[in-house]
Amino acid sequence: MNKVIITAAITGAVHIPSMSEYLPITPEQIINEAVAANKAGAAVVHLHARDPKTGQPTGSPELMKEIVDGIRSKCDVVIGVTTGGAIGMTSEERLAAIPAVKAELASCNAGSVNFCFSPIADKIKNPKFDWEIPFVKNTYTVPFANTFQGIEDYIRIMGEHGTKPEFEVYEVGMLSNIAYFVKKGLLKGPVYIQFVLGVMGGLPATVDNLLFLYNTAKKLLGDNFVWSCAGAGKDEFDITTAAIILGGNTRVGLEDNLYISRGVLAKSNAELVSKIKDIATTLDRKIATPDEAREILFSK
Ligand code: KMH
Ligand code: ZN
Numbered sequence: 001m002n003k004v005i006i007t008a009a010i011t012g013a014v015h016i017p018s019m020s021e022y023l024p025i026t027p028e029q030i031i032n033e034a035v036a037a038n039k040a041g042a043a044v045v046h047l048h049a050r051d052p053k054t055g056q057p058t059g060s061p062e063l064m065k066e067i068v069d070g071i072r073s074k075c076d077v078v079i080g081v082t083t084g085g086a087i088g089m090t091s092e093e094r095l096a097a098i099p100a101v102k103a104e105l106a107s108c109n110a111g112s113v114n115f116c117f118s119p120i121a122d123k124i125k126n127p128k129f130d131w132e133i134p135f136v137k138n139t140y141t142v143p144f145a146n147t148f149q150g151i152e153d154y155i156r157i158m159g160e161h162g163t164k165p166e167f168e169v170y171e172v173g174m175l176s177n178i179a180y181f182v183k184k185g186l187l188k189g190p191v192y193i194q195f196v197l198g199v200m201g202g203l204p205a206t207v208d209n210l211l212f213l214y215n216t217a218k219k220l221l222g223d224n225f226v227w228s229c230a231g232a233g234k235d236e237f238d239i240t241t242a243a244i245i246l247g248g249n250t251r252v253g254l255e256d257n258l259y260i261s262r263g264v265l266a267k268s269n270a271e272l273v274s275k276i277k278d279i280a281t282t283l284d285r286k287i288a289t290p291d292e293a294r295e296i297l298f299s300k
Contacts, residue, residue, distance in 0.1 A: 007228060010037065011025070011048055015254065043078055045078070045080065051063075055129060061099075061101070064101055102162055105166045108155060114202075121137050155187065169195050171202055175213065195243075196256075198233055205238065241283075
């Protein structure tokens with residue numbers, strides 16, 4: 001079996017600062033979290049930027065460049081940047097960092113979906129910042145739009161800057177979308193897919209659903225794909241452990257889940273990475289270094 005690529009999704013654009021004091025916000029915090037996650041076993045980091053003063057997700061290419069340059073100066077982790085951005089951002093905002101940082105990987109959301117996290121609003125009694133509650137409530141009415149034209153544009157723009165798409169798949173039909181772009185000749189080498197399960201609006205995080213996605217990807221793409229799995233919220237460790245057992249790669253991090261165990265906040269991304277690394281090691285899977293991840297993701 002291949003070595004396991006652990007991706008650490010450092011801060012994302014779902015959780016709000018009021019949910020956890022450990023959510024990294026400033027470029028310095030994001031850089032330190034990414035470097036520590038790499039030390040703990042992550043071969044890849046998936047990055048979003050946030051306004052350093054308020055923690056609000058932003059597509060600022062300047063902030064993303066500061067983050068990426070800071071990480072690159074300290075370690076050789078594979079860098080993946082978001083193009084999902086945050087719900088409600090324009091395509092311009094979502095794509096602005098691609099030419100600015102020329103990362104090895106960038107997320108490419110493989111279809112439209114309701115990506116809702118408005119129930120967070122009910123749990124926060126005293127929000128730290130004014131933007132937080134309207135931001136999460138907005139996801140009840142605004143879909144996460146990723147049209148065919150949009151996906152094609154994202155693939156093309158990434159290609160122009162030497163960035164490989166990491167397809168985020170929340171629903172099975174999105175695999176047909178990817179297969180369409182493979183057939184059209186727009187994708188080179190193995191297609192890299194991140195199954196993201198447990199989002200409200202997407203497939204629930206069950207082993208049945210993971211197998212369904214994996215088997216469908218095999219039918220549509222043959223052996224021409226590498227896959228990883230992430231789980232939103234409390235299901236993170238159950239579904240990522242299942243992915244490891246099935247021979248896949250895995251993503252954890254404060255973007256997806258704030259808890260190290262039921263009711264206990266994770267103090268860092270590195271803590272989450274160490275936990276999944278221990279699980280993988282117990283299951284006799286070896287952990288990929290950044291260079292081994294590059295070999296798996298880019299060399300076929
Ligand atoms: N922020 C979410 C709407 C990505 O990075 O591409 C989607 C997301 C996926 O975070
Ligand atoms: Zn993301």
